Amino acid sequence: MKNWGFKISKPRVLDFDTANLDAYNRLIEKVPSAHRCLMCGACTATCTANLHTTFNFRNCHLMFRRGQFEGLAEELDKCMLCGKCKLVCPRGVNTRAIIYNLRIVLSDLNYKKIEL
Amino acid sequence: MNTIKKHFWNEYQKEIANDNYYYERSCIRQSFFPGSETAFLKILRDELGKKIIDDQHQHTCTGIGYHSDIVQFDTTMTICARLFSLMSDNELKNFVPSCVTSFGVFTEVVETWNQFPEELEKTRKFLREATGREFKIPENIAHPSDIIYKYRKELKQKMKYQLVNHKTGKPLRVVEHTGCHYGKIFSHHAVGGAEFPQVLAGMIEEWGGEVIDYPERRHCCGFGFRQYLVMANRGYSVANTKKKFESMEEYKPDFVLTNCPGCTMFMDRWQYTIAEMEGKTYDDNGMGIPVLTYEELAGLLLGYNPWDLGLQVHQVQSESLLDKIGIAYDPADKFIGKSGKFIGIPEKPEILKVDYDG
Numbered sequence: 001m002k003n004w005g006f007k008i009s010k011p012r013v014l015d016f017d018t019a020n021l022d023a024y025n026r027l028i029e030k031v032p033s034a035h036r037c038l039m040c041g042a043c044t045a046t047c048t049a050n051l052h053t054t055f056n057f058r059n060c061h062l063m064f065r066r067g068q069f070e071g072l073a074e075e076l077d078k079c080m081l082c083g084k085c086k087l088v089c090p091r092g093v094n095t096r097a098i099i100y101n102l103r104i105v106l107s108d109l110n111y112k113k114i115e116l
Numbered sequence: 117m118n119t120i121k122k123h124f125w126n127e128y129q130k131e132i133a134n135d136n137y138y139y140e141r142s143c144i145r146q147s148f149f150p151g152s153e154t155a156f157l158k159i160l161r162d163e164l165g166k167k168i169i170d171d172q173h174q175h176t177c178t179g180i181g182y183h184s185d186i187v188q189f190d191t192t193m194t195i196c197a198r199l200f201s202l203m204s205d206n207e208l209k210n211f212v213p214s215c216v217t218s219f220g221v222f223t224e225v226v227e228t229w230n231q232f233p234e235e236l237e238k239t240r241k242f243l244r245e246a247t248g249r250e251f252k253i254p255e256n257i258a259h260p261s262d263i264i265y266k267y268r269k270e271l272k273q274k275m276k277y278q279l280v281n282h283k284t285g286k287p288l289r290v291v292e293h294t295g296c297h298y299g300k301i302f303s304h305h306a307v308g309g310a311e312f313p314q315v316l317a318g319m320i321e322e323w324g325g326e327v328i329d330y331p332e333r334r335h336c337c338g339f340g341f342r343q344y345l346v347m348a349n350r351g352y353s354v355a356n357t358k359k360k361f362e363s364m365e366e367y368k369p370d371f372v373l374t375n376c377p378g379c380t381m382f383m384d385r386w387q388y389t390i391a392e393m394e395g396k397t398y399d400d401n402g403m404g405i406p407v408l409t410y411e412e413l414a415g416l417l418l419g420y421n422p423w424d425l426g427l428q429v430h431q432v433q434s435e436s437l438l439d440k441i442g443i444a445y446d447p448a449d450k451f452i453g454k455s456g457k458f459i460g461i462p463e464k465p466e467i468l469k470v471d472y473d474g
């Protein structure tokens with residue numbers, strides 16, 4: 001196989017045949033405020049983990065809402081659960097609880113066994 | 117077609133001039149598909165008896181630079197104005213740009229002038245100061261595929277072949293792909309608008325073929341200028357092409373028909389790239405799906421020599437298609453140029469199969 005200096009980009013379109021949209025309902029049962037998130041990214045802007053790693057709460061939340069779980073558990077592991085994001089959220093979303101419960105839901109779905 | 121359908125379909129038609137055209141060549145087509153523009157001029161002059169001027173003083177429309185954000189719109193308008201002045205020199209009013217992106221640029225420029233007359237005056241001033249020239253806005257701008265579409269029935273009368281498998285008698289299954297800049301910028305300038313582009317489908321159906329309606333039919337080919345011109349972005353370009361081919365694969369098309377230089381180029385050449393990167397081809401034999409321009413198709417069906425039309429310089433070779441239609445060709449002449457000299461044989465790809473030994 002030749003190296004062309006670029007690779008074929010994977011599609012970013014939501015595939016409804018493979019997306020698991022039910023998992024988001026489980027999150028909403030635990031953290032009803034997740035519904036209020038408008039993906040503004042204030043959480044990510046203030047995140048200490050984001051300064052030192054690739055962790056991006058807004059992106060993790062969005063991917064989970066879309067039922068795209070690949071690599072998500074590894075990303076969530078980078079969060080220290082400090083809760084600064086919760087303090088800056090303009091919609092009062094309990095972001096810290098979202099991360100905590102996302103880990104549980106993904107663990108239940110066997111995406112990764114996480115020590116909680 | 118019933119009356120109501122006819123009434124609504126009229127809204128999707130455009131005016132295409134009957135005769136006396138000024139032809140503006142594409143920057144890239146003569147290198148990628150060297151027989152297409154010559155075939156178009158031959159069809160118009162010899163088959164249809166039309167007057168079309170192929171001016172030696174013409175130049176780029178700036179389309180590639182404009183859509184890559186390196187040429188300003190003021191410059192583009194002035195350069196287009198110079199082309200219009202060349203048309204005026206020839207006392208013609210009907211402008212025919214060979215390239216779909218040029219077509220998009222010219223329609224955008226004229227639409228801008230119509231909506232913002234001060235821009236027109238500014239362009240007249242720029243052109244006067246730079247060249248001392250004056251120009252008139254064309255009365256009609258039509259893409260060459262519009263003209264072939266308009267005269268598809270007349271051409272059918274002269275055709276030696278049809279889009280039918282001559283062994284089975286079944287219509288060939290064809291994917292049509294119209295360039296984005298043909299109907300997605302100003303839909304009222306496209307036959308069928310942006311929703312139902314009929315320009316290529318009309319030719320295919322008239323000439324005996326069957327149009328495949330596949331899920332990603334209206335998706336971009338992937339050229340997109342910015343996506344391709346920067347190497348780091350080419351993954352997005354090829355991803356678009358891959359998406360289209362994955363979508364059309366199960367319908368087993370006999371070939372792809374396009375009306376845009378970029379689409380023909382990328383849907384043809386990316387098949388080689390995808391094969392080399394992922395070992396995947398989208399036909400049963402590993403030879404790829406041939407991609408033709410509408411001029412090449414019209415020329416083939418009219419009985420022109422496939423090698424005069426330049427089919428040998430396509431990445432995906434077309435012999436399988438010629439055999440299906442029953443078109444006679446001489447394999448020995450494939451790499452003999454118009455001058456009678458041997459033009460060389462391209463290197464053989466590792467994955468994509470070709471029927472020559474390079």
